[in-house]
Amino acid sequence: MTLLEVNNLKKVYATRFGGQQVQALTDVTFAVEEGEFIAIMGESGSGKTTLLNILAALDKPTGGVVKLRGKSLSEIREREMAAFRRDNLGFVFQEFNLLDTFSVQDNILLPLVLSGKSPKEMEGRLRPLAQRLGLTPLLAKFPYEISGGQKQRTAVARALITNPSILLADEPTGALDSKSSDELLSLFSQVNRDGQTILMVTHSVTAASRAGRVLFIKDGQVFHQLYRGEDGDQRFYQRINDTLTLLSAGGENRA
Amino acid sequence: MRKSLFPKLAVQNIILNRRFYFPYLLTIIGTAAAFYDIAAIAYDEGMRQLRGAEYVSMFSAIGIFIVAVFAVIFLFYTNSFLMKRRSKELGLYNILGMGKGHIALILLWESLYTAFIGIVGGLSAGVLLYKLMTLSLHRLLRLEVPFGFQISPKAMAATAILFGGILLLTLLHNLRRITVVNPIALLHGENMGEREPKTRWLLALLGILTLGGGYSLAMMTQNSQEAMVVYFLAVILVIIGTYCLFTAVSIAVLKLLRRNKKFYYQTRHFIGISGMLFRMKQNAVGLANICILSTMVLVMLSGTLSLYLGTEDVVAQRAPTDLIIRVNYDPIRGQTGPDVQALKERLSGQVASQGQEVTKLEGNYYYCFSGSGKNGTYDLYSGASMRYGSFTTFTFLTAQDYAVLTGQPVPELGEDQVLLYGIPDDSLTFTRGETLVFSFQVAEHLQAFPDVSGGMGLGMVGRPAMVVVKDQEVLHQLPRWDAEATDSYTQITYEYRMDLTGTADEKYDIWTILSDETDYTGTGQWDTLWIVSRENIYNENFGIAGGFLFLGVYLGILFLMAAVLIIYYKQISEGYEDRQRFQIMEKVGLEQREIRRSINSQVLTVFFLPLVVAAVHVAFDFRLMLQLLQIFSVTSVLPTALCTLVTLLVFAVLYAVVFALTARVYYHIVSR
Numbered sequence: 001m002t003l004l005e006v007n008n009l010k011k012v013y014a015t016r017f018g019g020q021q022v023q024a025l026t027d028v029t030f031a032v033e034e035g036e037f038i039a040i041m042g043e044s045g046s047g048k049t050t051l052l053n054i055l056a057a058l059d060k061p062t063g064g065v066v067k068l069r070g071k072s073l074s075e076i077r078e079r080e081m082a083a084f085r086r087d088n089l090g091f092v093f094q095e096f097n098l099l100d101t102f103s104v105q106d107n108i109l110l111p112l113v114l115s116g117k118s119p120k121e122m123e124g125r126l127r128p129l130a131q132r133l134g135l136t137p138l139l140a141k142f143p144y145e146i147s148g149g150q151k152q153r154t155a156v157a158r159a160l161i162t163n164p165s166i167l168l169a170d171e172p173t174g175a176l177d178s179k180s181s182d183e184l185l186s187l188f189s190q191v192n193r194d195g196q197t198i199l200m201v202t203h204s205v206t207a208a209s210r211a212g213r214v215l216f217i218k219d220g221q222v223f224h225q226l227y228r229g230e231d232g233d234q235r236f237y238q239r240i241n242d243t244l245t246l247l248s249a250g251g252e253n254r255a
Numbered sequence: 256m257r258k259s260l261f262p263k264l265a266v267q268n269i270i271l272n273r274r275f276y277f278p279y280l281l282t283i284i285g286t287a288a289a290f291y292d293i294a295a296i297a298y299d300e301g302m303r304q305l306r307g308a309e310y311v312s313m314f315s316a317i318g319i320f321i322v323a324v325f326a327v328i329f330l331f332y333t334n335s336f337l338m339k340r341r342s343k344e345l346g347l348y349n350i351l352g353m354g355k356g357h358i359a360l361i362l363l364w365e366s367l368y369t370a371f372i373g374i375v376g377g378l379s380a381g382v383l384l385y386k387l388m389t390l391s392l393h394r395l396l397r398l399e400v401p402f403g404f405q406i407s408p409k410a411m412a413a414t415a416i417l418f419g420g421i422l423l424l425t426l427l428h429n430l431r432r433i434t435v436v437n438p439i440a441l442l443h444g445e446n447m448g449e450r451e452p453k454t455r456w457l458l459a460l461l462g463i464l465t466l467g468g469g470y471s472l473a474m475m476t477q478n479s480q481e482a483m484v485v486y487f488l489a490v491i492l493v494i495i496g497t498y499c500l501f502t503a504v505s506i507a508v509l510k511l512l513r514r515n516k517k518f519y520y521q522t523r524h525f526i527g528i529s530g531m532l533f534r535m536k537q538n539a540v541g542l543a544n545i546c547i548l549s550t551m552v553l554v555m556l557s558g559t560l561s562l563y564l565g566t567e568d569v570v571a572q573r574a575p576t577d578l579i580i581r582v583n584y585d586p587i588r589g590q591t592g593p594d595v596q597a598l599k600e601r602l603s604g605q606v607a608s609q610g611q612e613v614t615k616l617e618g619n620y621y622y623c624f625s626g627s628g629k630n631g632t633y634d635l636y637s638g639a640s641m642r643y644g645s646f647t648t649f650t651f652l653t654a655q656d657y658a659v660l661t662g663q664p665v666p667e668l669g670e671d672q673v674l675l676y677g678i679p680d681d682s683l684t685f686t687r688g689e690t691l692v693f694s695f696q697v698a699e700h701l702q703a704f705p706d707v708s709g710g711m712g713l714g715m716v717g718r719p720a721m722v723v724v725k726d727q728e729v730l731h732q733l734p735r736w737d738a739e740a741t742d743s744y745t746q747i748t749y750e751y752r753m754d755l756t757g758t759a760d761e762k763y764d765i766w767t768i769l770s771d772e773t774d775y776t777g778t779g780q781w782d783t784l785w786i787v788s789r790e791n792i793y794n795e796n797f798g799i800a801g802g803f804l805f806l807g808v809y810l811g812i813l814f815l816m817a818a819v820l821i822i823y824y825k826q827i828s829e830g831y832e833d834r835q836r837f838q839i840m841e842k843v844g845l846e847q848r849e850i851r852r853s854i855n856s857q858v859l860t861v862f863f864l865p866l867v868v869a870a871v872h873v874a875f876d877f878r879l880m881l882q883l884l885q886i887f888s889v890t891s892v893l894p895t896a897l898c899t900l901v902t903l904l905v906f907a908v909l910y911a912v913v914f915a916l917t918a919r920v921y922y923h924i925v926s927r
Contacts, residue, residue, distance in 0.1 A: 056842075058842070079846075081846075082845060085844045089844075093842070097839045099839055101836070102529050110843055111843060116521070119516045
């Protein structure tokens, strides 16, 4: 079943006085099936972050439609937007974005508190999730007391505790060392096997090679996509790398 | 590197950092102007010779000292805030390849510009303000308003030296900071120490104890002597308590709230409590400062204002008539006292010779002393009265005079019988230590007593009691007993109270004539004759009260300025810290409206907490203030209460305005 539909998405940024225009997204179309793990790749300035911001409803497209479970994001009123985001979307950022005033536990519980859940229900959801992500011994600590990898796991827990339809990750391994990156990606694979749909924007080929499908964005369009098929991580890594080389070579030829 | 680069960079830095530099410069200009003005008043020779203004000169000398100390502390505070904000910038210079010597040069130039703008600006503002102040001061002291501008070179030099010195010290402090610290630490200077605050139970307990101690001291004092002794201690306790309250008690309370899961896990409380915990950690000292400064402003203003407004009453009480003529004589040395009738004629004759008339003339004998103790037994030993801190001042009149003053028949009294007003005792026993000196039986308690002047015990320090004895013989006996018991005594006084026709100046002339140019031979046997004019008392009292009010308003404005500046700086630093939190919360799915509301309520709580605490301090201080005002004979409660309330209200409004203005800067930073 199709979970997320993106049709002819377009985004134009105008400079402040309306002079020059910058086309961040020209025409992006793709669909995400329930339970998929998708990586979106592209160079800096290719429009990845713009795309993610629009999917996260943090930014509005200039043209085109984004539909989640058949419902267009543009139909949601401003007032309900925050609640919609909270209930349907989970976010993981490169910079973790944990609140340093909260303990790990309270950081994870934040979205539930915002939704007005009872302490009992929070407890019920927190326990198994913390167990699964190996956060149980860290719950009482504060962000400044734990490592980068642990912070990112906390952020993942915060994203997952609302049981979101889709987990959006923006360069989740960007600020992590390779060991922590591996751990986080294994965690993503595991969560995905349990049925969680994930959409991840990344620079890293290693990270992308753990996904089930990779979309390549260039000049504001989906340029190419690769399915993992029956490939192992190693083989898939190779194919992604080859595509990237081709892409940049092709880009230069065109120019 | 070219030499001219550094002055240019320094100017650029000041302009780029204007959000921090502008208030800093304003602080220097403001405190320098304040210092110049108070010094100019203190050095003003003309002011010292002005009738009634000598107290202002005296208070200004104290003021100079207070303002100087204040300037040092305050400029250091604002400077450290400025430097903390700029540590990143300086670290960046270092990393970009500037040596520490170069940075020091930039800082030196910045300091030079700052000093120049601050001192020159401060002096100019000071000269302008001085005119304004002399105008208002003369109004306060109820004197004629002079014309023209005045400049005090001595005060200018003092200002330049003091502020040059302070700025040099801050520069040295800043230089030490950059030489000691490495560039990485400078770069990260702003984001250090995001640790969760610990609960310091001991400090919290100390806070509750000192605050409770200070408050109960204020509540337990019985009279002005005690109040005077206790006041300083109470102030110190409350100051310590306030610091502990903001640093430790607040955090302890918040942590207790956080432990209550039902309460804590609700959107508003959740963000509020955790936010407040960190806010209190960073701001506790600043908030305590604001609170203490506000309390000082409120206490000083309401106290001095009450004193000033109460002075009209005090004058009326001390000088019920235009002139008060006191004739002292010593029965122990055999003097029989003035010839009341002859003296009366001599006085009236002199008044008539000036073309004026006596419209009222009455008089009486009295004798005055104080004793410590209660329930009818009083110790005359004078040293003891101060030690016990509570004493009663007795004024003795004769039955004859009492009858004339009240227009009633002369009361029938025995040798050891008295009429008593002011205290409820049924008998009066005067002792020295264990030894009985003399005693009286109270024949009747009086419900009212005629108006007599303040020199007779009413309005004096200590509980006043009026005692009417049988006749002059008993009255003459009193100093003898007093002398036997304590080796010291005062003389008996005959007091005339006289009202005249004529203007204030004419009355003043008559006062001079009666005091210095009148021949009193043939008016009986007496020692000294002393005349008080209402005009003098008026000048004297308004001189003191006006001087106090002036100093109170002056320091009040200065402290208010400090409080405002601290609020402003706090708002800015809060803003920069909240910006990140704001953005994260938005990404995690908190509605903008909700974020704004939550942050708003936190900021409100943080900034109005000091005001509320200050108001509580003032409420507890009120009793103490009433008792202190009694020293200046201001005894009415209602006007003082009104003064306090009005001051509090005006201050609260002012505070709110400042808050609203600085909050705009805050929102600008947060929502950018």
